Amino acid sequence: MTTSEKVVLDVGGLRMRYGSVDVLHDVTFQVRHGEVLALLGPNGAGKTTTIEILEGFRIRSAGRVEVLGTDPAHGDERWRARLGVVLQSWRDHGNWRVREFLEHLGGYYAGYATPRIRRPWDTGELLEAVGLAGQAGKKIKTLSGGQRRRLDVAVGIVGRPELLFLDEPTASFDPRARSEFHDLVRGLVDAHETTVLLTTHDLDEAEKLADRIVVLNGGRIIADGTAGELARRIAGEDEVRWLLDGQRFVQKTADSTRFAQDLFARYGDGVQELEIHRASLEQTYLALVRQAESAAGSTKESTTESTTRSTTGSTTEAAR
Amino acid sequence: MNLATTALRAGWSRGLIELRQSFTNGPELFSHFLWPCLMVATMFFIRDMSFGSSGLPxxxxxxxxxxGMNAAVGVISMSQQLTADREDGTLLRAKATPHGMPAYxxxxxxxxxxGLLADLVIFLVPGVLIVExxxxxxxxWPTLAWVLALGLVATLPIGAVLGSVFGxxxxxxxxxxxxxxxxxxxxIFYPITALPEWLQGIAQVxxxxxxxLGMRSALLPDSAAAIEIGESWRHLETAGVLGAWAVLGLLVxxxxxxxxxxxxxxxxxxxRRERALQRIG
Structure with missing residues (x-):
């Protein structure tokens, strides 16, 4: 994975208002070329609204948005051809056959090939890449849920997008289908340097797929960083447990690896049943959301920084 | 490939693929034949009746x-398909694809x-054998062609409008x-001149x-014009009214x-799907 400095997606002070209700407040973040960013948050946090604005499907109330250097509100067909979109639930084109559908859709992108990016994706190769070669001649409505989702991804990438949007891609999946889907997306991203923005309310998914996580709650960004950074910033310290001479010890430490080394250096084989508990993202996430909700209750103008700075105290609550 | 032709080519291939599909799956094939068959049966049962004193069967x-009516049913097909395509996400898919909307x-x-032309043939062929x-x-044929073509241009955009408005x-x-x-x-089934004049007025809108009327003018002997309004095929008026609908539709x-x-x-x-599921549940 090569993440360059080139900013592919730039959002600043984004606001969305329906009637008198603000659903997005001052949302600001960037995504760089080749990066996988997860927009994580509970239902109703504003994830889908955000992604729909970026896809050009919804017009924002205020703020600055640039997607591949273009304002999505004025994106033309050339811009559209550089994007891939996979939405929550497609049920369209049930009577079409898999290969026929992909071949047809590929035709829309043929005029947008560049010397660097060959468009569209060869249908045979694409079917192979998403594991649908065996279903090429089937009608789309006869596909299983997991196969249908693979097809949706295939459609999303048939034009070899530079930026791929995945909106809650695995909602309603069973664990096996979810894990297969993660492998598929990760493989595609690694092989083709595609920048990806995905929304999810599944923490595990964000951790597995994303290079960086932006946590959205109540229409505000309450945290932004890698899974490790987020966990460390909030929970702060890992927990190390061990048994020495029949006695149990528990120690909190910021650098658990170094601590364990010292432990062995000092006591050698005397150390038994060593356990290291990393600050968990789940605790972090719950703490963040809870903190943000109580902050929103007291002051309307809570900023990202003040929220994250003051969350440390709530880890015990979250861990309960 | 020239970008300007992308939408045309993609639209053309979409149209042909969908057309082929509508003749290769059971339910749609059934509906293609149902109406024409019902109409042919109607023709068969009324073949001995005649209209008033004109002596015309x-x-x-x-x-x-x-x-003519079959062709006008395009309003309904267009409108229904648009609604169905909004519900299942076909339209959104088109929106997410470059040139997707015009191609759609x-x-x-x-x-x-x-599909309408096919239905027309399915009805016309047995119909001609039964009806004298x-x-x-x-x-x-030229008359049939221009009435049909103008009729479709007059009705399909209106169908698209209705499909957009009624979600x-x-x-x-x-x-x-x-x-x-x-x-x-x-x-359609009984000459309009048998109706009260105010109803005739509404119908002519x-x-x-x-x-x-245009179809009758194409396929009936000229003497049959005697039972029409104004005892004429009124080609000019036909072109005028259909043309007005076409312009209106293409503007709106x-x-x-x-x-x-x-x-x-x-x-x-x-x-929308949520609402649809609630209705079923």
């Missing part, structure tokens, strides 16, 4: 009228009008009632009457469609 009058519309026009007294000559399958069901009422007063449809398309997003499709 009723079936002879009805056959071309039904052709071109494809829809091709598949709907292709038609005057089909070399002059029939749910349930609303589409309600839409059929006024449509059936207009068919009832449009002189809509395209169905004129499409029926892009605006309404654009407005409708702007509102399409993943969450609006999901919300």
């Amino acid at each position: 009723l079936s002879t009058l009805a056959l071309p009228s039904i052709l 519309l071109i494809g829809k026009v091709i598949s709907v009008s292709g 007294g038609l005057a089909i000559g070399p002059g029939s 749910s399958a349930r609303a589409q069901g309600l839409l059929q009632l006024p449509f059936l009422a207009v068919i009832g007063i449009s002189g 809509f395209p169905i009457y004129w499409m029926g 449809a892009p605006m309404v469609l654009r407005r409708m398309a702007r509102g399409e997003s993943g969450s609006s499709v999901a919300a």
Whole structure:
């Protein structure tokens, strides 16, 4: 994975208002070329609204948005051809056959090939890449849920997008289908340097797929960083447990690896049943959301920084 | 590939693929044959009746009228398909694809009008064998062609507008009632001159009457014009009314469609499905 400095997606002070209700407040973040960013948050946090604005499907109330250097509100067909979109639930084109559908859709992108990016994706190769070669001649409505989702991804990438949007891609999946889907997306991203923005309310998914996580709650960004950074910033310290001479010890430490080394250096084989508990993202996430909700209750103008700075105290609550 | 032709080519291939599909799957194939078969049966049962003192067999009058009506049914097909495509996300897919919307519309026009032409043939061939007294000559086909073509241009955009405005399958069901009422007063199954004049007036506002009249002018002997309003085929008026609907449709449809398309997003499709599921549950 090569993440360059080139900013592919730039959002600043984004606001969305329906009637008198603000659903997005001052949302600001960037995504760089080749990066996988997860927009994580509970239902109703504003994830889908955000992604729909970026896809050009919804017009924002205020703020600055640039997607591949273009304002999505004025994106033309050339811009559209550089994007891939996979939405929550497609049920369209049930009577079409898999290969026929992909071949047809590929035709829309043929005029947008560049010397660097060959468009569209060869249908045979694409079917192979998403594991649908065996279903090429089937009608789309006869596909299983997991196969249908693979097809949706295939459609999303048939034009070899530079930026791929995945909106809650695995909602309603069973664990096996979810894990297969993660492998598929990760493989595609690694092989083709595609920048990806995905929304999810599944923490595990964000951790597995994303290079960086932006946590959205109540229409505000309450945290932004890698899974490790987020966990460390909030929970702060890992927990190390061990048994020495029949006695149990528990120690909190910021650098658990170094601590364990010292432990062995000092006591050698005397150390038994060593356990290291990393600050968990789940605790972090719950703490963040809870903190943000109580902050929103007291002051309307809570900023990202003040929220994250003051969350440390709530880890015990979250861990309960 | 030239970018300007992308939409045309994609639309053309969409249209042909959808058309082929509609003749290769059971339910749609059934509906393609149901109406024509019912109409042929009607022709068969009324073949001995005649209209008033004119001596013209009723079936002879009805056959071309039904052709005209069939073509006007494009309003309903277009409108229903648009609604269905909004519900299942086909339109949103088009929106997410470069040139997707124009290609979608071109494809829809091709598949709907292709389907109507096929239905027309399915009805016309057995109909001609049963019905006597038609005057089909070399002059029939050009008239049939222009009435049909103008009729489709007059009705399909209106269908697209109705499909955009009435977003749910349930609303589409309600839409059929006024449509059936207009068919009832449009002189399809019984000459319009038998109706009170105020009803004749209403009927002449809509395209169905004129499409029926145009078809009669193409397939009936000139003497049959005697039972029409003004005892004439009124080609000029036919072209005028259908042309007016065409202009109106082509002016309004892009605006309404654009407005409708702007509102399409993943969450609006999901919300519609939610509502649809609630109705079923």
